[in-house]
Amino acid sequence: xxxxxxxxxxxxxxxxxxxxxxxxxxxxxxxxxxxxxxxxxxxxxxxxxxxxxxxxxxxxxxxxxxxxxxxxxxxxxxxxxxxxxxxxxxxxxxxxxxxxxxxxxxxxxxxxxxxxxxxxxxxxxxxxxxxxxxxxxxxxxxxxxxxxxxxxxxxxxxxxxxxxxxxxxxxxxxxxxxxxxxxxxxxxxxxxxxxxxxxxxxxxxxxxxxxxxxxxxxxxxxxxxxxxxxxxxxxxxxxxxxxxxxxxxxxxxxxxxxxxxxxxxxxxxxxxxxxxxxxxxxxxxxxxxxxxxxxxxxxxxxxxxxxxxxxxxxxxx
Numbered sequence: 001x002x003x004x005x006x007x008x009x010x011x012x013x014x015x016x017x018x019x020x021x022x023x024x025x026x027x028x029x030x031x032x033x034x035x036x037x038x039x040x041x042x043x044x045x046x047x048x049x050x051x052x053x054x055x056x057x058x059x060x061x062x063x064x065x066x067x068x069x070x071x072x073x074x075x076x077x078x079x080x081x082x083x084x085x086x087x088x089x090x091x092x093x094x095x096x097x098x099x100x101x102x103x104x105x106x107x108x109x110x111x112x113x114x115x116x117x118x119x120x121x122x123x124x125x126x127x128x129x130x131x132x133x134x135x136x137x138x139x140x141x142x143x144x145x146x147x148x149x150x151x152x153x154x155x156x157x158x159x160x161x162x163x164x165x166x167x168x169x170x171x172x173x174x175x176x177x178x179x180x181x182x183x184x185x186x187x188x189x190x191x192x193x194x195x196x197x198x199x200x201x202x203x204x205x206x207x208x209x210x211x212x213x214x215x216x217x218x219x220x221x222x223x224x225x226x227x228x229x230x231x232x233x234x235x236x237x238x239x240x241x242x243x244x245x246x247x248x249x250x251x252x253x254x255x256x257x258x259x260x261x262x263x264x265x266x267x268x269x270x271x272x273x274x275x276x277x278x279x280x281x282x283x284x285x286x287x288x289x290x291x292x293x294x295x296x297x298x299x300x301x302x303x304x305x306x307x308x309x310x311x312x313x314x315x316x317x
Contacts, residue, residue, distance in 0.1 A: 003030065003269075004030050004031075004032055005029075005030055005031050005032070005265060005268060006032055006033075006034045007023055007031060007032065007033045007034065008033075008034060008035040008036065008037070009033070009035075009036050009037070009047075010036075010037045010038070011037070011038055012036050012037075012038045012043050012044065012046075012047040013038070013040070013043055013115060013116055014113070014115070014252075015252075016036075016038070016043070016047065017043075017046065017047055017050055018251050018252050018253075018257055019257065019261075020033060020036075020047055020050055020051060021050065021249060021251060022249055022251060022257050022258050022261050023261065024051075024249075025248045025249035025258060026248075026258070026261055026262070026265070029262070029265055031261075031265070033051065033059055034059065035059050036048075036051075036059040040116045040117075042116075043116060047059070072267060072268060072276060073276065073279070073280055074260075074263070074264050074267060074276035074277070074278055074279070075276075075278045075279065075280060075282055075283030075286075076260065076278075077135070077136055077139045077278045077282065077283065077286060078136070078253055078256040078257050078259075078260045079136040079137070079139070079140060079253070079256060080139070080140065080143065080256070080260075080277075080278065081255075081256035081257075081259035081260050081263070082218075082220055082253065082254050082255070082256040083223060083242040083243055083244045083247075083254065083255065084218040084219060084220055084222075084223050084224060084225050084242050085140065085207065085218050085220070085256075086242070086244070086259075087218070087225045087240060087242035088144075088207060088209060088216050088217070088218040088225050089143060089144070091209075091216045091225070091227055092144050092209055092211075092216060096211075096214055096216070096227065097209060097210070097211030097212075097213060097214040097215065097216055097227075098211035098212040098213035098214060099188075099211055099212050100144055100145055100146065100188050100209055100210070100211045101187075101188050101189070101210055101211060101212060102188065102189055102190075102191075102208075102209075102210045103140075103141045103144045103145055103188070103189070103190040103191070103207075103208070103209050103210075104190070104191045104193070104207070104208040104210075105137045105140065105141065105190070105191070105192050105193070105205065105206070105207050105208075106192075106193040106194075106205070106206040106207075107134075107137065107192070107193070107194050107195070107204060107205050108193075108194075108195045108198030108201040108203075108204065109195070109196055109198060109199070109201070109204045110196065110197075110199045111161040111162070111176065111196050111197060112129075112133075112161070112162075112174070112196065118165075118167045118172075120132060120174070121162060121165065121167060121172035121173075121174060122167075122170070122172060122173060122174065123173050123174060123294070126174065127287070127290065127291065127294065128174065128175070128290070128291075128293075128294035129156070129174045129175045129176070129178070129194070129196075129294075130154065130156070130175075130178060130180065130194075130289075130290040130291075130293040130294050130297075131287055131290035131291055131294060132174075132290075133194075134180070134192060134194060134290055134293070135283075135286040135287050135289070135290050136286070137192050138182065138190075138192070138285075138286045138289035138290060139278075139282060139283075139285075139286035140207065141182055141184075141190035141192075141289075142184070142190075142282075142285060142286070142289075144190075144209045145184045145186065145188040145190060146186065146188075147184035147185050147186035147188060148184060148185050148285065148305075149182050149183070149184055149185075149285060149288070149289050149292075149305045150183050150184060150185050150304065150305060151182075151183050151292070151302045151303065151304045151305065152180065152181065152182050152183075152289055152292035152293050152296055152302065152303050152304075152305070153180070153181045153296050153301070153302045153303075154178055154179065154180040154181070154292075154293040154294075154296040154297050155178065155179050155296075155297060156175040156177060156178025156179070156180075156194075156293075156297045157175055157176075157177060157178075157297075158172075158173065158174070158175050158176055159176060159177055159197075160176055160177075160197040161176040161196060161197055162174065162176070175297065176195075176196040176197055177194055177195045177196060177197070178192070178194045178293070178297070179191065179192070179193055179194075180192040180194070180289075180293045180296075182289055202222065203219045203220060203221065203222050204220055204221060205218075205219070205220040206218075206219055206220075207219075207220075213229060213230055213231075214227065214228060214229040214230060215227070215228050215229075215230075216228075220254065221254060223241065223242065223254065224239055224240065224241055224242075225239070225240040225241075225242055226238065226239050226240070227240065244259065246258075246259065246262060247259060263276075263277050264276065284309075285305070288305050288308045288309055289305065291308045292304070292305055292307070292308045295307075295308070
């Protein structure tokens with residue numbers, strides 16, 4: 001029996017409660033939730049009710065321990081673990097498509113959900129839609145390209161959603177659609193097509209990766225992958241239905257959060273890789289691309305990643 005892993009969750013809004021539910025389904029892996037913390041009392045109450053309904057021990061709020069250099073940190077970029085996306089990642093890393101030249105990600109979905117105190121309606125709280133929502137896609141672009149971002153150009157606006165909402169006398173300022181182009185240091189390019197008033201879509205996410213000898217696509221929630229080669233053309237395209245038998249709980253992201261926790265457990269226990277599969281550097285660059293996109297929309301020009309990172313360092317001093 002593995003050593004029992006005790007979890008504390010800071011912030012138990014929608015995604016925090018999603019993690020609670022995942023931990024409940026990981027009890028057989030030696031996991032126990034021991035504490036939760038949140039400044040919003042209704043969120044605490046909802047989480048305690050959820051924990052009881054799932055048979056978890058009743059949590060208690062504790063002060064966070066002082067940061068220690070030996071602490072292992074894994075960034076929560078769970079889109080990597082969705083079965084069709086994970087399969088496409090394997091296809092790309094195997095070299096089947098050749099050298100990746102273009103990555104196109106389309107997310108056509110519903111508007112932002114209502115969150116505590118409507119914090120996600122304002123750029124000052126979230127960093128903007130491209131940061132709060134799209135960091136996951138920028139992480140995937142970088143992963144598929146196998147390179148680091150250099151500069152970003154974006155165009156976006158508030159065209160449909162939240163325009164008739166008012167909170168404390170203020171109208172939301174988050175964009176609801178955008179096109180974002182990302183250039184990488186190996187010459188490849190990525191493009192995000194975001195629309196948050198497109199509920200009438202068969203797939204919420206469509207991901208296309210094109211190399212110099214082939215093309216791969218992943219579709220969510222249809223959960224299929226298509227792979228085709230230039231030499232065989234359209235008739236040679238194959239369709240794959242990837243599944244991961246390890247998933248015991250689908251949750252809000254098609255089982256990806258569950259797999260994310262399995263990877264975190266393995267990293268803590270020193271199993272497999274030498275460290276977390278998604279580290280702080282990965283998280284930093286995914287957010288930096290989003291920040292660059294938001295600045296690009298404001299300025300109407302390309303924004304370099306170096307400019308964004310330098311700006312962040314200056315503010316932290």
